[in-house]
Amino acid sequence: MLAALSPLALADLAPGIQLLVPVLLLGVVALLIVDARMTAPPDRLVIRRMVADRLSLGAENAVVLTLQNRGPRPLALRLRDEHPVEFRASETVLAGAAPPGEELRLRYTLTPPRRGDYRFGRAVVRYRSALGLFDRQHAYPLEREVRVYPNLLDLRRYELQVRRGLEQEAGTRVARRFGAGTELERLREYVPDDELRRINWKATARRGVAISNEYETERSQNVVVLLDAGRLMRAVADGLTKLDHALNAGLLLTYAAGRRGDRVSLLAYADQVKAFLPPRRGRRAFLSILETLYRLEPELTESDHARAFSYLHGRGLRRSLLVLFTDLSDPEPSRALVAYLARAARQHLVALVTVADPSVTTPATRAPRDAQELYEKVVAQRLLGERRQVLAMLGGRGVITLDLPADKLSAQVVATYLELKARGRI
Helix, strand or coil: CHHHHHHHHHCCCCCCHHHHHHHHHHHHHHHHHHHHHHCCCHHHEEEEEECCCEEECCCCEEEEEEEEECCCCCEEEEEEECCCCCCEECCCEEEEEECCCCEEEEEEEEECCCCEEEEECCEEEEEECCCCCCEEEEEECCCEEEEEECCCHHHHHHHHHHHHHHHHCCCCCCCCCEEEEEEEEEEEECCCCCCHHHECHHHHHHHCCCEEEEEECCCCCEEEEEEECCHHHHCEECCEEHHHHHHHHHHHHHHHHHHCCCEEEEEEECCCEEEEEEEECCHHHHHHHHHHHHHCCCCCCCCCHHHHHHHHHHCCCCCEEEEEECCCCCHHHHHHHHHHHHHHCCCCEEEEEEECCHHHHHHHHCCCCCHHHHHHHHHHHHHHHHHHHHHHHHHHCCCEEEEECHHHHHHHHHHHHHHHHHCCCC
């Protein structure tokens, strides 16, 4: 178009040449019309977005956009997907070339920072015309709702590992283990190593020889996940709140326990008991826990551990594995928590799980460069020392303690459960 206007600059040197301007402009318009007719209209491009209805918190969730070019010519295009603005995307603008009659797949990932309901918007595509004279842009309506849950991708990875393990062990027999269970398997004659409490006195009186009970270790036990949703769990570690890290680990634990045939239960609390699901087995139990965790949010109140343990005691549960996800604060409240856990450990197998705080562990191990960093290091080391004292105190009273960084929390919690299961402690 600028070239079509160039005769105006030469009008003084060549009078009458400006009459060519309308002709050249008409030529440009005609060329644009031809280019527009050659360029595929937006309806010749079909777009689909593939994304899960349930996204995983704090994980990279894949989003795939499939573009089918139904036109006669290839399209060089760029695409911007209107994902929820709160999510962190691996790419903002996607680019590619769609051959005629074929599909182009564009992929990126989204990392949600919080649980809740979110909405995808349109997919906006811009592609070059056939002759390259202009770009055509069109927005395709692909609106849809999605939900962000605790990390479900960890469940899929765990399931894959289990399936691989089952394939490796195919054809092996599952041996029954005899130990300190409560399911009576058989009667046999007493041997010197048997405990006195195993002697069946009625059978001994009938037969005239000492008879012992032999028990089969029970396969189905109670696994109770206790979630502290109070003020301390609002602290952020590695981009998520400590409660969110606890939810991810607790969900994976209940999934693993359900696969092993154990009954799973959930108790969430802050200053009040917020949710309780009694021990159950099966897919329904897991889905109930999943929906409860989806709605659970940390509160600004102090956690009432006494109320939570009193509530749990009132449910009359038999011996269970209690896994408490919480955080340790000042020494005095922590000592009160020690008392509640030690009391619960008389009947149950108790594990305390805490998320290590990078804002404390990093200054404690960093070489100070000035007086301010030296002060931060001394304070951080004192806090870590008090934390270790509380954990050692719990360990001495029979409580299993796990103080882990956020990126190792889920895997280590499940590994501890599997170890306890293999050793017959639950």
